[in-house]
Amino acid sequence: MQRLRRSRILDLGRCTSRVIVLPLSLSDIAIGTAMRIWLDADGCPRGVTEHVLRSAVRRNIPVVQIANRSIPPHASALITAVRVAAGFDAADAHIAERVEAGDLVVTGDVPLAARVVAKGAVGLSPRGDVFTEENVGAKLAMRNLFQDLRAAGAVQGGPPSPGRADRQRFADALDRILTRLEQRRTPGA
Secondary structure (H helix, E strand, O other): OOOOOOOEEEEOOOOOOOOOOOOOOHHHHHOOOOOOEEEEOOOOOHHHHHHHHHHHHHHOOOEEEEEOOOOOOOOOOOEEEEEOOOOOOHHHHHHHHHOOOOOEEEOOOHHHHHHHHHOOOEEEOOOOOEEOOOOHHHHHHHHHHHHHHHHHOOOOOOOOOOOHHHHHHHHHHHHHHHHHHHHHHOOOO
16 A cells, blocks of 8 residues: 655645545555544544544545644544534534545544445444444434524533543444444455
8 A cells, every 4th residue: 555755734724625635546446445633633532532543544544624723733644633614513524525435534623524424434433432324313302402402592512522441432433333334445345
């Protein structure tokens, strides 16, 4: 598999429709073996981001970090940072437009998870919850219910910050998902 020579940072500023994320090679796309991890970096805890980047580099999987803020460059050529416009859900829209079946999207945003699962990708929350076709509808309904309850003043605040058990659950889920997705992309597996 071909590697890029250096880390890429794309600054989109106000233009979110003109970014091209290059595949590792055209042959990877043609035979359907290219897999990417998309990281919704706007709301992802630092520890989760670091764990994803370490795992991806170890497994030679490209990662695209998307945020509406500046992201420091990474030493690995596998890691790409894309800065999108500061608009509401601009990072989510960027990911949803470009994700492909077989990709992994790390996000705590349930509506984004629903969109990527509908495209055949796998969603994973920073707490280790895997979003699937079977459960994403229920998770989206619960998210909408709690949003309505918060708006009505019946519930205040959101979930607590991820704890040690959540971080371990995330690490375990990430490992299982990456192993499964790598087996799918390896011919003969």
